Amino acid sequence: MSDDASPTQDIRDSLLVPAMVLAGMAVGLVAHFAGQGEIALWGYGLVYLAGGLPAGWQALQSLFREHILDIDLLMVLAALAAALVGAPMEGAILLTLFAISQTLERRAMGRARRAVEALMALRPDTALVRRGDVVAEVPAESLTPGDVVVLRPGARVPVDGVVVAGEGLLDEATLTGESEPQHKGPGAALHEATVNLNGVLDMEVTRGLADSTVARMIRLVTEAQAARAPSERFSEWFGQRYTVAVLVGSAAAYLGLLWWGLPHQTALYRAATLMVAASPCAIVISVPAAILSALSAAARGGVLFKGGAALETLAEVKSFAFDKTGTLTTGRAEVARIVSPDMSEDAFVQLLAGLEAQSEHPIAAAIRREADRRGLAIKEMPDIRSLPSEGIVSGQREAAFWAGNPRLAKTMGADPEVDWLAEIRAENRTVIYLGQGPRVMGAVSVADQPRLTSAAAIAALRQGGVQTIAMMTGDRRPVALRIGAELGIRPDEIHADLLPADKVDLVAQLAAGGKLAFVGDGVNDAAALARADVGIAMGVAGSEVALQAADVAFLAEDMGRLADAHRLSRRAARIIRQNLIFAMSAMAVLVVGALAFELPLPLAVIGHEGGTLLVVLNGLRLLNDPIRRGRNPA
Secondary structure, three states: OOOOOHHHHHHHOOHHHHHHOOOOOOHHHHHHHHHHHHHHHHHHHHHHHHHHHHHHHHHHHHHHHOOOOHHHHHHHHHHHHHOOOHHHHHHHHHHHHHHHHHHHHHHHHHHHHHHHHHHHHHOEEEEEEEEEOOOEEEEEEHHOOOOOOEEEOOOOOOOOEEEEEEOOEEOOHHHHHOOEEEEOOOOOEEEOOEEOOOOEEEEEOOOOOOHOOOHHHHHHHHHHHHHHOOOHHHHHHHHHHHHHHHHHHHHHHHHHHHHHOOOOHHHHHHHHHHHHHHHHHHHHHHHHHHHHHHHHHHHHHOOEEEHHHHHHHHOOHHHHHEEEEHEEEEEOOEEOOOOOOOOHHHHHHHHHHHOOOOOOHHHHHHHHHHHHHHHOOOOOOOOEEEEEEEOEEOHHHHEEEEOOOOOHHHOOOOOOHHHHHHHHHOOEEEEEEEOOOOEEEEEEEEOOHHHHHHHHHHHHHHHHHOEEEEEEOOOOOOHHHHHHHHOOOOOHEEOOOOOHHHHHHHHHHHHHHEOOOOOOOOOOOHHHHHHEEEEEOOOOOOOHHHHHHEEEEEEEOOOOOHHHHHHHHHHHHHHHHHHHHHHHHHHHHHHHHHOOOOOHHHHHHHHHHHHHHHHHHHHHHHHHHHHHHHOOOO
16 A cells, blocks of 8 residues: 555556456456356456556565565455466456555545645736836746735735735635635735735735745645654554564465365465455555545644644643733734823833834734824834843843833832832733833833634633643733633633743643643744644744744634634544544454455455445545634634
8 A cells, every 4th residue: 555656656546557457357257257268367367467567566666675565465465366276256356446445545535635736726827026117927936025016906916925005805715714804004914825805905025935825834734744643653563564464374374274174275265365354454544544634624724733743642632721912812902001200192102112113022013003003203222132021121221221011120120019000000901111220101001802712712622621721921910810701711720920931831830731732823932832742823824933833833813723623633533543443343354254254355355445445434534524714813
């Protein structure tokens, strides 16, 4: 059952082999029942040539070049043994069913492998490029960073870029699975393969075709399909060693039957039947059939697993830990209140926005949006230093301006508990302090809202058997408790005032009690993602850091798909167990029948090939269980 690519394999993957085999089998059977034995032999000979020669050649190549004993060799040897004992019809039936079943298996498995082809099909071949006053159509592969692409209504985005002029709605369903069109204006990021629904947009290219979102998705899906899950590695290891055992056992059975006094032809026939009955094809193919189907179903829903190992591990997860800001919440916080006794609100916001000019944190973005709303010019402060989970500092010693949480205020020698800030501290919102040296100049409160899909996702996880759900944040505990209450997270599951190192330590503690998945944004939580048994990054379309940091990547910011992915992984694990139990049970029944009840070779063939097809089809059921779409994330 080798998947190695070669000219011989290409021939076997075509419909030519089953067509020739069926034609030869039809001629042989008609001639046999018509009493034309010589013509029947010609028909059976065609079956042996068309069905046995490519399979035998491939098996010999695997044996001598790669030192792999291919299961196909068992089928060819069994057919030859049948011919040697004067039962060419039984051997022809074996090769016919074997060729047909392999063709059906490869075509069925091809459905699970077409995820990459579907991604490739999303790419447009050409793009309209603006050069001065001229717009020219060029091949998409020739686009380089800095080129300006014109997107007319209905055009598909050729590469990743950013809008520099115009605004309109973009359909991102093909990439992220979002059903609702997304509004895009100047400064908004555009991802390859999404569709411009209305308006005319000018987009500056930020990545070439080789580094685009779809290119990274293709690499990720390809690597995931090539990576072996633990159960796949076991089935492959088992298949190799068991195949040797089958050959040795069949030879021993032949010699034993001869010693028992059976005629040579009868002993060889029963040994060939045993070889077919004991072949582990169904065991070897049962796991990849389910794994590939689940990976493809997830990819169609905008969820990318980095291989079968991540899929299998997620099925075992009983505890989930979440970053708060940007994961459970929208990450699009808004300034709610400004308090400063010595500065106007505009001057205060302008100074604060200058400190936060280059920060990627969602709260910094909220402050910059407030400055834009007020029409204030943002002037970046010099000598900026970012202190993770604390804030921003500009300058040195007592003259340094700073903005951040109470920990940073205390680090700078300032008192965040001043009386005139008591009211803003009591609001259960995130508070950012602004100061210079040891003096607090004021504060702003920022409100972040839970995603619309977060509460339902957490409830679905609990219904799915998840025992522990933890929320981790560097924010103040009153703020975390407010968000947790809205999401259905218990107070004892909420961990606040955490530094990045604290998150990693807490993840390690939770993981000690069983498999743990950590869900974050993939940028600020890279260490925690790496420490968890399964790291899950949300909303990573266009983010190289997130794709590298996580074991599972969600292209859209839709928490609802998390429960779907967990359910899909558990269903895949159940189907793998079903396949293995069925395959081993069927093989045991066939072996007992071959040894004790003189099972005819054709029945052994039907049982073997039928069982193999059944486990493949059972695995392919996962293709019809994709991650659901159609939610409206906040």
